[in-house]
Amino acid sequence: MQAANWPKTIQQREFHHVRTVLLRRPPAAPAASAADSEVDTFKSIYKQLIEINTTDSVGSTTEASQAMRQRLLDVGFAPGDFEVIEPYPRKGNLLGRYKGTGLKKPLLLLAHIDVVEARREDWKTDPFKLQEVDGRNIARGAIDDKAMAASYVSALAQLRREGFKPNRDMVLALTADEELGDSPANGASWLLKNRRQDVDAEFGINEGGRGELKNGKPHAHVMQIGEKTFLQYQFEATGPGAHSARPTPANTIYDLAEALVRLRQYRFPVDINPAARTYFERSAPMQAEDVRADFLAVAGGNPPADVVERLSNRGPIIGLLRTTCVATMVQAGHAVTAQAQSAKATINCRALPGQDLEFVEQKLREIAGPKVKVTQQVREEPAPGSPLKPELMQVVESISGSMWPGVPVVPTMGVSTTDSRHFRAAGIPMYGVSGLFVDPDKTGVHALDENIGVAELLKGREFMYQLIKRLASQS
Numbered sequence: 001m002q003a004a005n006w007p008k009t010i011q012q013r014e015f016h017h018v019r020t021v022l023l024r025r026p027p028a029a030p031a032a033s034a035a036d037s038e039v040d041t042f043k044s045i046y047k048q049l050i051e052i053n054t055t056d057s058v059g060s061t062t063e064a065s066q067a068m069r070q071r072l073l074d075v076g077f078a079p080g081d082f083e084v085i086e087p088y089p090r091k092g093n094l095l096g097r098y099k100g101t102g103l104k105k106p107l108l109l110l111a112h113i114d115v116v117e118a119r120r121e122d123w124k125t126d127p128f129k130l131q132e133v134d135g136r137n138i139a140r141g142a143i144d145d146k147a148m149a150a151s152y153v154s155a156l157a158q159l160r161r162e163g164f165k166p167n168r169d170m171v172l173a174l175t176a177d178e179e180l181g182d183s184p185a186n187g188a189s190w191l192l193k194n195r196r197q198d199v200d201a202e203f204g205i206n207e208g209g210r211g212e213l214k215n216g217k218p219h220a221h222v223m224q225i226g227e228k229t230f231l232q233y234q235f236e237a238t239g240p241g242a243h244s245a246r247p248t249p250a251n252t253i254y255d256l257a258e259a260l261v262r263l264r265q266y267r268f269p270v271d272i273n274p275a276a277r278t279y280f281e282r283s284a285p286m287q288a289e290d291v292r293a294d295f296l297a298v299a300g301g302n303p304p305a306d307v308v309e310r311l312s313n314r315g316p317i318i319g320l321l322r323t324t325c326v327a328t329m330v331q332a333g334h335a336v337t338a339q340a341q342s343a344k345a346t347i348n349c350r351a352l353p354g355q356d357l358e359f360v361e362q363k364l365r366e367i368a369g370p371k372v373k374v375t376q377q378v379r380e381e382p383a384p385g386s387p388l389k390p391e392l393m394q395v396v397e398s399i400s401g402s403m404w405p406g407v408p409v410v411p412t413m414g415v416s417t418t419d420s421r422h423f424r425a426a427g428i429p430m431y432g433v434s435g436l437f438v439d440p441d442k443t444g445v446h447a448l449d450e451n452i453g454v455a456e457l458l459k460g461r462e463f464m465y466q467l468i469k470r471l472a473s474q475s
């Protein structure tokens with residue numbers, strides 16, 4: 001999943017050339033002998049993918065795409081089946097398909113292969129060398145999103161070795177620049193704009209879901225079926241300033257502060273969408289008794305105000321109930337002895353799918369008042385939620401139920417964003433489901449020492465293999 005901001009340098013750079021790279025050899029890959037088990041092959045693909053640095057600053061998703069393409073050619077796919085598309089230098093994408101009989105419309109397997117920056121001096125181990133410590137894989141991208149990318153490549157390779165004949169094409173897209181948001185080199189969005197027919201699908205699988213461990217035990221298998229829209233605004237008060245020894249009533253810091261207090265007190269209307277409703281309904285049985293009743297009240301629709309108030313104070317739950325806007329940065333003043341000529345705040349909003357974005361902006365203007373100017377800085381493309389397709393849900397629930405008995409599959413709305421929004425906006429329903437179980441507080445995703453249990457990773461790969469096979473066998 002992506003961080004909100006991405007460097008302006010990308011936007012400002014001018015990139016002209018679009019290259020389709022078919023023939024370049026990838027960097028040396030550890031050779032997999034025929035005797036290697038599928039698990040060993042997967043581990044080797046995963047390690048190779050992680051150890052190719054794909055950060056924005058110095059890495060290359062082109063190199064990673066070439067390596068993954070070679071893995072697929074090694075098991076017998078034709079060179080024309082998968083291509084590396086590099087619209088911007090170092091920002092390549094792998095696109096191709098495992099052809100089926102065409103009985104059903106294609107299935108899209110989407111994963112981004114760029115990663116968030118990581119500094120060696122901040123980490124316990126080298127973030128770009130896969131380390132196994134106490135049964136855990138530690139590296140940048142150990143989860144986000146190279147675990148899924150490697151699982152797809154390994155599953156397609158295994159199916160190919162097994163001679164599997166799918167009833168639909170399985171389209172693989174391993175893409176660049178997800179972590180930078182609406183970057184011009186964002187592979188998902190670039191492919192939709194420039195290669196629409198080649199990524200077309202009945203529906204797709206992507207990051208955004210996960211299994212949740214509680215005290216080390218599988219607890220819920222979360223499936224992302226929608227996500228909020230990212231918006232960013234600036235509040236700014238400006239004035240002539242003054243010597244601080246002779247203060248004047250016109251004070252930009254106070255004007256801004258008053259607007260921020262009004263923002264703090266404002267709540268957007270509660271709107272329980274189908275994804276959130278299903279989440280509250282399915283996860284109610286897992287809650288402590290007092291919370292369970294509140295969850296069920298929300299699942300029933302129109303929850304009373306006191307229920308909403310209690311749940312709004314329970315960490316991430318607030319994001320499921322309503323659109324939110326919060327001040328994240330402030331900047332004001334230029335000297336300790338001067339009244340500030342300018343006071344600015346950054347306001348970050350996450351709008352519910354279907355939220356009228358003009359309404360959000362209008363509200364912010366009302367809250368800011370006449371002395372504070374509101375400027376929109378970022379407005380990501382809004383996208384509808386994906387429908388709960390029964391034929392997909394049955395497959396996910398059946399595989400999940402056999403691998404993690406008694407653990408419910410819980411559809412929900414993501415409060416952070418993924419590349420699924422581009423496809424949803426283009427009419428292709430996307431589902432975030434991974435089979436990767438983690439303790440949500442200890443993943444290190446976008447942070448230090450990103451890690452996943454070795455056993456959990458291998459089970460996630462097995463889940464993905466079964467999921468792809470079952471979905472491609474549907475008739």
Ligand SMILES: [Zn+2]
Pocket residue numbers: 001002112144145178207
């Ligand atoms: Zn991600």
